Amino acid sequence: MTAISDKRGWMVSLAVFAALAGVWEILSWVYTVEAQPGEPMVAGWGTLFTRTFLSLSDYWQGGMGVPAVADGAARSYLAALLSVISHSLATIVRLASGLVLGGVLGFALGLAVSWSPWSRRLVQLPTQFLRALPLLAMVPLFQLWFGTYFFGQVLFVAYGVGVIVFAGVVNAVRNVPQIFIDNARALGASRLQLYRTVVLPAILPAMRSVVLLSLGAGWGAVLAAEYLGAQSGLGYIIVYAQQFGLLDRMFLIAILFILYTSASYWVIQRLFARLLVWPPSSQSA
């Protein structure tokens, strides 16, 4: 793709984005139904970035010299900002811990299972079950098994991520072209060297989509974990706002989520672009 059409592509995306925001704004003027007095079903951007944002200071639990609204302080933009940052951090830490735990375990188990055709066949059926099981169906069980605190939340995210990574690794290893394995063996590679120098690099292109997929599942899982029982995090704010019919807050958090997930996808894409300088274009696409 040339630089000019690249730039044009960006402009088109930007225009679409602006148009969507415009439609939302117009909708907020036209459709003025309120869910409850003072709480419009569709909140315009002006409301969202002033009143709604300010109201997020309700979730600030105090500290750093900024008192909590619950303790009688007035709402302030500083408290709102601190609130957004602290709850975002809580969610991101849970997500990151779950991603690392589930990713590492899923990856290691996937490689271990791929070691022999026997073990691969052994786990094939259970893996199918795990993949078919809707993640959200497991939330209540995980709560009862592991509690609603950090450990239980992280474990739930790790489970959601781990199943995808595990199945993805097993599948990717199975798809490594036999010719590379034969060539490495003929050149004298040991079993371990074969894994390190052939299997690992060969599955890397497939791992990109696996990682993106598990990242999506991870965001979903951390939200689900927070919906049920957490005392902090973006999911907690959404549930809390829902209980009081505060649609504008829910919408603002949803937008925040879009920003975070997009950023996380972008980081992963960049990371893999760096790792994958070698594949032919058909493989890297």
Next chain:
Amino acid sequence: MPTDRNRRMIELVRVGRNYTRADGQRVNAVDDVSLTVPEGEFVCLIGPSGCGKSTLLQMVAGLDAPSSGAIVVDGKEIAGPGRERGMVFQRDSVFPWLRVVDNVEYGLKCRGVAHSARREIARDYLRRVGLSHVEQAWPRELSGGMLKRVAIAAVFANGGEVLLLDEPFGALDYVTRRQLQDVLLDLWEEPGRVVPTVLFVTHDVDEALTLADRIIAMRAGTIVDDIPVRAARPRDTDSLLLPDMVAIKHKLLGHLGLEHRTTALRGGAAA
């Protein structure tokens, strides 16, 4: 160390390999094949597709195991692949995630040869196959012929005494194939080291005549002919027109099932 033509390098003792096909039928891909190849001999295996020549080579490489019989290389029965046997495949086997020079070094690295030493060897062989200028390139940036040169350099850099080639130039165009035949022969005859023993699978009669000391014809899993090629090296276009060579060519075409209309002529040409 001179090449000892009396030393048996490869011995196949009643080797068989059978498969059970998906439809339940048993197939003897290789059927009771015995063959002895002395050190330094260049042997071409030729035969129609499906005659078992590639299966035989895979077994000598140790990538496939015989169902019966034994394969002995340099006095030892083989079990699995070994560094003393290098293999060049028909399909592109060069690792796309390694730069060209790292591909050539691969076998040496697996053996733990120090970085500077193996780089020196790799560069030497890249120069011999005419690829010094793309040492740091990625494989995707090379043509099919160049990739084949990389594969050959990698196998020679690894220093095996037995060289197995499975229709290595089958997918290449005529000009590239001829060039690579020369590259291969130059490396094979390289003075100052033991001449590697070669098993070269091909379906190209002219290629076999150009390269081989001896041509083994196979059909339906068995050896049907074993023909020495005594023409002097280096062989050129005229070598293939020598009466002996033409006679061998007719024989081989017959084994490939391409000679049924000219049976009468064959006697005349061989005379």
